[in-house]
Amino acid sequence: MSSISARRLAKELAEIHSEGCPVGINLVKADDFTCWWFTIEVMGESLYQDEKFTLQFRFDSGYPISSPAVQFVVTDGKQAPIHPHVYSNGHICASILGNEWSPVLSVVAVCVTLQSMLASCKEKQRPVDNDRYIRHAPDNPKKTQFHYDDDTV
């Protein structure tokens, strides 16, 4: 008896294995249907030349009705990109991970969106409230009520 999320994720995984990921995105591990890791790098000209980041997806049994918990990995010597929407603990303020999540989105679609978020970055800086946020941030970024105040970066 597999859950709804497991069936949908099995389909996504099969697609990744048969068609591969978009350029710059690679599957690191997907040993089960609760936690997947990807590496993500920005192709072409950008502020993140030669930098490779690791993205973690955590799924609950309600996926894809409920959004995945997505963040950059900041353990094992890995670091989150310096970006106005990415906190130093790896949490990401992006509307599609929160109030604009849609069940027709997919893991790969989220990776591509975050890749282009990095690609269009004009200035490498942390969110203004970074220090305050990471002091009290919950383990799961889905528990944070982000304010999506700036669509331009």
Next chain:
Amino acid sequence: MKVTVKHWHAVAQWRWDTGNDDDSGDGDDVCGICRVAYEGCCPACKVPGDDCPLIWGECSHVFHMHCLLKWISTTASKQQCPMDRRAWVTAERKV
């Protein structure tokens, strides 16, 4: 030559009429929410067919009814179509 038919097997196939003239390839006719074929059933059901029907939006998007209702019942959905984020309005079934 004279041929006498002794017995025969009828084979039938059914499809939902989604209104999309994509009869050529049955490649992409899946529910965007569960990614299972329209003619399959939603993950909560065991038997495809009338017990697990499709639902049409006025925006023209089609889903398994059970998948769409599960989404619409969440506050996160804001009662919007998952495809275009317009307010979901169920369309009259066009037969």
